[in-house]
Amino acid sequence: MPAVEATTPTIRKTALNAVHRQMAAKMVEFNGWEMPVEYPSVGGIMVEHNAVRNGVGIFDVSHMGDIRLAGPEGLRAVQHISMNDASRLAVGQAQYSALLYPQGTFVDDVIVHRLGDDDYLLVINAGTREKDFDWVQGNTRQFDCRVEDLSDRFTQIAIQGPKGVNLLQKLTGANLSAVKFYWLTRGTVCGLNDILIARTGYTGEDGFEIYVPSDEATSSRVWNEILEAGREFGVVPCGLGSRNTLRLESSLSLYGHEISDTINVWEAGLDRFCKMEKPDFIGHAALARAKAEGLKTTLVGLEMVERGIARDQYKVLDDRGREVGYVTSGSPAPFLKKNIALAYVPPQFATAGSRVKVEIRGQGVAAQVVPTPFYRRPKKA
Amino acid sequence: MPYPSDFKYTKEHEWIKADGKIATIGITNYAQGSLGDIVFVELPKPGSELTAGKAFGSVESVKAVSDLYAPASGTVTEVNGELNTAPEKINQDAHSAWLMKITLKDPGELNSLLSAADYEKFVADEGAK
Numbered sequence: 001m002p003a004v005e006a007t008t009p010t011i012r013k014t015a016l017n018a019v020h021r022q023m024a025a026k027m028v029e030f031n032g033w034e035m036p037v038e039y040p041s042v043g044g045i046m047v048e049h050n051a052v053r054n055g056v057g058i059f060d061v062s063h064m065g066d067i068r069l070a071g072p073e074g075l076r077a078v079q080h081i082s083m084n085d086a087s088r089l090a091v092g093q094a095q096y097s098a099l100l101y102p103q104g105t106f107v108d109d110v111i112v113h114r115l116g117d118d119d120y121l122l123v124i125n126a127g128t129r130e131k132d133f134d135w136v137q138g139n140t141r142q143f144d145c146r147v148e149d150l151s152d153r154f155t156q157i158a159i160q161g162p163k164g165v166n167l168l169q170k171l172t173g174a175n176l177s178a179v180k181f182y183w184l185t186r187g188t189v190c191g192l193n194d195i196l197i198a199r200t201g202y203t204g205e206d207g208f209e210i211y212v213p214s215d216e217a218t219s220s221r222v223w224n225e226i227l228e229a230g231r232e233f234g235v236v237p238c239g240l241g242s243r244n245t246l247r248l249e250s251s252l253s254l255y256g257h258e259i260s261d262t263i264n265v266w267e268a269g270l271d272r273f274c275k276m277e278k279p280d281f282i283g284h285a286a287l288a289r290a291k292a293e294g295l296k297t298t299l300v301g302l303e304m305v306e307r308g309i310a311r312d313q314y315k316v317l318d319d320r321g322r323e324v325g326y327v328t329s330g331s332p333a334p335f336l337k338k339n340i341a342l343a344y345v346p347p348q349f350a351t352a353g354s355r356v357k358v359e360i361r362g363q364g365v366a367a368q369v370v371p372t373p374f375y376r377r378p379k380k381a
Numbered sequence: 382m383p384y385p386s387d388f389k390y391t392k393e394h395e396w397i398k399a400d401g402k403i404a405t406i407g408i409t410n411y412a413q414g415s416l417g418d419i420v421f422v423e424l425p426k427p428g429s430e431l432t433a434g435k436a437f438g439s440v441e442s443v444k445a446v447s448d449l450y451a452p453a454s455g456t457v458t459e460v461n462g463e464l465n466t467a468p469e470k471i472n473q474d475a476h477s478a479w480l481m482k483i484t485l486k487d488p489g490e491l492n493s494l495l496s497a498a499d500y501e502k503f504v505a506d507e508g509a510k
Contacts, residue, residue, distance in 0.1 A: 026417075037444065038417060040414070040417070044417045044418050045417060045418060045442075045443045045444065046418045046443065241417075241443060241444050244444075245443060307421075307465075308421075309420070309421055309441055309446075311446065331443060331444075332420045332421070332443050334443065361423075361439070
């Protein structure tokens with residue numbers, strides 16, 4: 001009996017959609033967006049991944065959302081909804097944080113940028129744009145602060161890898177060597193004035209994210225100028241496939257996988273971004289209680305020991321074959337040349353070296369707990 | 382890449398080449414292209430029985446797992462061990478990177494499979510979707 005067909009929601013496209021298609025990118029649907037997953041013409045996921053690790057790659061991340069909080073109580077508003085301590089931010093500085101529910105679980109993870117004295121920009125996930133905006137607006141009404149959704153204003157391009165700074169410096173008047181990691185500046189980029197340039201990313205490498213006007217003409221011109229300027233560094237366009245393998249090697253969380261509305265901050269291992277000494281933020285009380293109760297499950301890194309690839313949602317078994325946990329994200333790691341995964345397991349399995357199994361098509365395949373991050377970029381000499 | 386005319390093809394993008402009662406099986410160039418970089422191949426052991434149309438193993442790319450379906454029934458005699466350490470050979474030349482050889486239970490089963498021309502048309506239609 002055929003199911004009644006629901007109306008297909010319209011799939012959203014970034015301003016660079018036509019450019020990706022022209023480059024014959026393989027397109028997929030991701031959280032309601034049509035995005036490039038890889039570019040076969042440059043060699044695909046593995047080539048893209050290693051280009052970022054060794055040189056430079058660029059990503060269209062315009063599907064991400066942007067919420068601005070500005071006003072005399074902008075800081076108080078941010079402090080109320082965000083678990084990290086935004087009062088530590090100087091103007092021009094950014095920090096990783098999360099918005100939490102009262103239960104101490106995740107609404108979303110976020111990068112908080114301090115643009116001005118009372119001016120903050122939250123960059124959030126694509127799939128949670130509307131939810132986050134409603135959450136932020138609904139939970140900051142008591143503060144003298146304007147909340148604006150700027151998500152559609154920007155084409156956001158990430159330029160990632162050790163040569164990212166060399167590439168971007170060719171296109172901007174801003175002195176990038178003066179911008180430390182997780183700081184930002186504004187400058188002329190590709191002839192456009194006053195462009196936000198942040199030394200942030202989701203790859204575990206040095207790199208930048210630029211926010212240019214989202215009209216198609218400007219967006220495609222900037223993208224193509226970046227590719228041209230990056231030729232000497234071997235730049236390649238990179239899709240969501242390599243974005244995922246890069247962030248997994250660096251053990252960065254992905255909403256809906258390592259963090260979600262049923263997982264709390266301690267379980268996800270994001271303690272260092274959660275400032276409990278802040279007297280109050282949404283989720284504080286629940287987190288204090290959870291800390292006192294102790295962990296029942298915890299996020300660990302796994303490396304496959306026997307032949308096999310652990311993938312999202314595969315079960316983790318103990319050595320007797322009993323189910324003890326599950327994989328949140330798993331994949332081959334193109335740079336490390338191993339098969340890795342992040343998984344939730346009970347704390348007694350969490351020590352590095354612990355042996356577990358991952359159930360792959362009915363068989364338990366041996367894996368071992370390893371320290372994270374799996375990959376850390378080399379320190380500059 | 383042209384599809385060899387002495388192969389037969391399935392709609393699941395496998396190829397099979399019969400030589401009397403022995404047949405060699407692989408996946409097509411179209412399959413390797415849609416998968417992307419192949420990183421892992423899981424094949425049955427020699428001696429395993431295959432039933433036409435049933436899943437017998439899998440091929441994995443970075444992003445996905447893809448089941449393999451037997452083009453014909455028979456017994457596995459040989460498996461391509463090279464693919465354990467060099468699965469990318471399938472991407473390099475899918476029509477020579479054979480997966481396994483089988484003794485056919487009923488060579489007549491191949492008559493219902495697609496010819497190279499039919500398969501090319503099938504793939505062209507897939508691409509147009």
